[in-house]
Amino acid sequence: MEPQLAKRLAVSRTPLREAIRQLEAEGLVTSVSRVGAFVTEVTPQDLEETYAIRAALEGLAARQAAEHPDSGKGSVLRGILEELGQKTGNYRVYHEAAGRFHEAIFDLSGNKRLQAMYYALTQQVARLRTLSLAVAKRPEVSLREHRRIAAAILRGNASQAERLMRLHVEGALAILRRRIRRHGTKQI
Secondary structure, three states: HHHHHHHHHHOOHHHHHHHHHHHHHOEEEEEEEEEEEEEEOOOOHHHHHHHHHHHHHHHHHHHHHOOOHHHHHHHHHHHHHHHHHHOOOOHHHHHHHHHHHHHHHHHHHOHHHHHHHHHHHHHHHHHHHHHHOOOOOHHHHHHHHHHHHHHHHHHHHHHHHHHHHHHHHHHHHHHHHHHHHHOOOHHH
């Protein structure tokens, strides 16, 4: 309930209400009138829809990053890959760096509309990415996939960059599907 949460967080109700509305708009919270706000449960359908959109957007971003001339993209991608390599031991910190890798590819695509579409989906993807990376050895697998994607982009091989990115996203989706089958949506 808003009054109790506002008091607990030592904030007024107006900014709290705005924050809840923003979380609701991002699909992370569901509000029930006179009851309160609750973290939204991710259904199997939500997962499928989100990852279908993610695969399409990220595949296109990787393709366009490979096609887009940018003399600095090598140093950007290599820097993030180096950081990722140092963080595979903790999936939570790896998750943050992995998000920067994906954001960098969207930036390197040079496509502002594509970037805007991705950022609209970012919070839902981030929530699910953390869950897929929590699986044993997934950060190491993810790092190998990121390296292959970056190499294809740097070689300018657009079709391979797109294909590898889609496979990367589909691999994460497969992990999340297994997690739902094993634990149900309450755990995701």
